[in-house]
Amino acid sequence: MPTRRTVLAAGLAASPAAQAAAATLRDSLPDLRLGANLERWFPIAASQRPRRLGRAWWQDLRAAGFDHARLFIPRDAGAGEEVPRLFLQAIEDAKAAGLPILLGLSDLYEPWAPWDEAAWRVMQARARLFGTATDPAQVVLGPLNEPAFDDAAAWTPVRDRLLAAARAAAPRHALVWGGHEWCSWRSLLRQAPPADPLTIAEVHDYEGGAAPWVAERFGAVAAWRDRHRTPVIVAELGGALPHAEDEAAWARDLSVALPVLRRLNLPVTLWAVTHGGHWRLQEGEAPRPRPRLAQALRGAR
Template sequence: MKNKVFTFGIALILGAVLCGCSTKPEVLTMKRGVNFSHWFSQTRLPDYPPVPATAEDIQLIRSLGLDHVRLPVDPVRIWEFPDEGPLNPEALQEVDAAIELALNHDLSVVVDMHPRPDLKEQLESDPATFQSFLKLWQELATHLAQYDTDRVALEILNEPMVENPEKWQSMANELHGIIRKAAPKHTLIIGGAEWSDVATLRRLVPVGDPNVIYTFHFYEPHLFTHQGAPWGSPEWLVLTNVPYPLPPEAGTNMLAGVTNEIAREALLDHIAQQWDADKIDSRISGAAEWAATHGVTIWCGEFGAYRPYANPIDRARYVRDVRSTLERYGIGWTLWDYQGSFSLVEKEAPGAPAKVDWPMAEALGLSSIKSTPLETD
């Protein structure tokens, strides 16, 4: 593993020389952060009302030693599709208040465009919807350009669902161009096609702008991180007792109790992969090598594990292995999420005081600040 890190460092220098870039591009620095899900995104009123963060939440995040927050925003909250009317002033005011709340507590902010899957499908299939999305970003970036360039970054699209990497490359280039004109000095963030994992990051071609961060999300292996989740692949609902790591003998014992054929095939593949810290390193190192080759900055915008069904010890172990691997390669990270179903904290009700999951905090390297006035054991 040490050899890999050494090789990565050499590749970073060579990549910077080849592209004529500095090894320290003028981009927003983000080391450790957390996502605020279900505030301006992932809401289905009235069944899933927004869950705002409080000033106490922001204070707690800062006291934990985190330096940034990612703020996912569903574009339908602020824009009518496919019409090209003005931005919704009330919703925009709420987003501004959230940004300012974080900035006032010395946290940087990533404003992440985070549509629902149906809109992301339309962005690929319907040119009129994509043109409306471009217009939205032109208006929003013009508005957000008022914020400090060293404190606020703009993420063009969360987890694109475009299967064709060449098509997404063209869309990303166009989005980059229109946002850059409206916000000429802000750091922009771009991920790969088809859910923005490491593999799709490696197929992305950098846009030639030194003030861009390239992002990827890390949820491998999904059979562990999404076990029991009621969305996505059907085997996630069937397999709800998957440990991390999973020794081959334990995997064989698990198979004996699985009758669903799809779940059996998924579990067999999972066992064969032998997921552990070294396996995680082998994946993340691929992202680091891509970044070094191109002389660009990368950032892991999401990682974590679904809380309801994962064993808490295994969940913390997994988060520790991912976090420590990212940091070993000098990659900043943002946990998914603060108070949702992958959360760092628990609350008895929305707006109630947050109770930190301290094993998770320790897995994130945050345990040294346990004695905070905002938290009681």
């Protein structure tokens, strides 16, 4: 029979104060440097069939110089648990390789196509699944990959509802959110952080540019971080948009941006390991970066 002392201890361990004191990936985010996005279906499927990358693949990703990864569940993943559980297996394999994960629970929210209540339930069910099955010290959850709103005033109530729904289902995990304009740096600067203290802000950037421009915009992001005492990660980084399929120009963009981000202590997650198309980091299925990109990454270490 439990004693009064053990009952009290259990209650204290489950209290909000104890949960807030538990280690989360928010605490170690400043230690991260360079990660890779795995685009939509890549972590769990190929040729429209489920497939497991396997632990050796994730170990190779780490050996290629990446210290974390970002995934998000595609918008056409359905309402059940089949696809999320494939992502859960991928997260377990990544954890075995020593790679923390940022996970987006859904893809996109646009004000002209608001979610119905069923979509809200799906996101919250996923938060509950991953909030129960993953380690808060290794996984950050994002209700959303990207919002597409006209301004912060329109986005903020939706953001706060998303965070509250995810928090109710995943009380121990840090949550990640971004600004109203596809998580751009500009929209972050116009955004106050949420009331929830256990959050991380993210920026997505495809602007490239010379070192002074890179330093100006990311310096403003770092100042926002310091002012609001909220960790920030550049959760998607490409080069300038015209360089999406120009490996040499993209590599030059990274050679400029990565040292600036390191100097500002902003962790960065490159876009992306993909099946093909724009911003493809790797050749084939292996996680090794393409030659010019690999050279740019080595030069920025």
